[in-house]
Amino acid sequence: MTPTPLPLHGVRVLDFTRVLAGPFCTMLLADLGADVIKIEEPARGDETRQWGPPWAGEGDDALSAYYLCANRNKRSLTLNLKHERAQAIARELAATSQVVIENFKPGGMAAYGLDYEALSALNPALVYCSITGFGQTGPYSERPGYDFVIQAMSGLMSITGPVEGEPSKVGVAVTDVLAGLFAATSILAALRLAEQTGHGQRLDVSLLDASLASLVNVASNALVSGTAPARYGNAHPNIVPYQTFRANDGDFALAVGNDRQFAALCRLLDHPEWAEDERFATNPARVRYRDELIASLQAIFVTRPAMAWVDALLALGIPCGPVNDVTAILRDPHVMARGLVQQVALANGSSAELVGHPVKFSQTPPQVRTPPPLHGADTEKVLSALLNLDQDEIAQLRTEGVI
Secondary structure, eight states: OOOOTTTTTHHHHEOOOSSSHHHHHHHHHHHHEEEEEEETTTTTTTTOOOOOOOEEEEEGEEHHHHHTOOTTEEEEEOOTSOOOOOOOHHHHHHHHEEEEOOOOOOTGGGGGSSHHHHHHHOOOTTTEEESSSOOSSSTTTTTTTOOOHHHHSSGGGGGGOOTTOOOOOOOOOOHHHHHHHHHHHHHHHHHHHHHHOOOOEEEEEHHHHHHHTTTTTHHHHHHHHHHHHOOOOTSSSSOEEEEEEEEEEEEEEEEEHHHHHHHHHHHTTTTTGTTTTTSSSSHHHHHHHHHHHHHHHHHHHTTTOOHHHHHHHHHHTOOEEOOOOOOHHHHHHHHHTTHHHEEEOOSOEEEEEOOOOOOSSSSSSOOOOOOOOTOOOOOOOOHHHHOOOOHHHHHHHTTTTTT
């Protein structure tokens, strides 16, 4: 029986991105079946290849864990875009591709004749996605954009961290990841329209825009109230109790989402009268009197182990969970049952574990089909298969420093 093709089978993506936001986006597309050709400069390639330790494998073929996280299911083609012949090759590939994605500074691709205007003239149905820190327009468009800076500027750091501490970044490059997600969904929408009309378009994705859009209720609170949101640490600005608490052996997270759950919590703690107290009976009241309520709850929670509370709370249908470290959750039985951690054989003969695609498809499940490619590993195959270059021509390109 012939297996069902993956959803993006037949879609070719030329990936001129590096580091995280762009590679994360194109990895998602590759997981869904797209043929992603990762264009890298010949000397060192994507700089994340050197962002170790830790490393998977040994010697010249060792791959950084950072690079591994965003580059599976792709092919690597080296092109020196400063060379006119390399630019011509890129244009030839773009003419038969459905998507081009890049994260150069505004105007960077135009310097190589690879901007949207140039490529769409060759391929009117092309979907062309640009990811930058601040977008293609506006007074900050020329600034370099890195996740840490965007977290600071977007207001995300101002609402993250201890109440009495300093503003803090999220522990992962979240604005890169969010921009990559926005880019991937937008590319899919633009592809659908291009298939219907024969006309592609340019997508302008900004890390700052993605970060602001992801502030959701916090941004809405600021717009409605006209005041800057406060920092609540692990607490919630609009729901109480909804935060971490200390047990006698560690922390756990408690998320009481409605008054029914709060009443059940009060019964568990042998204080049913709290559910009738006008200070705590409703969520708006609990938000107003949060300090009194949290102090009372904390005094009780510290008397028992965290998992004892988690088990008792879950038995009542109250959302809660332990505060895991990353190693613990990667080995959690639920995560293992979901198959999220996958073993992959690397090109260098060693093996490594990767976090796989998070969405389960009933008919066409995404897979780790190929490991993250070694630098330039697919250069000859791509040039011969897609551009019909023979071995002598490819050797000449290598001699001239084109690839």
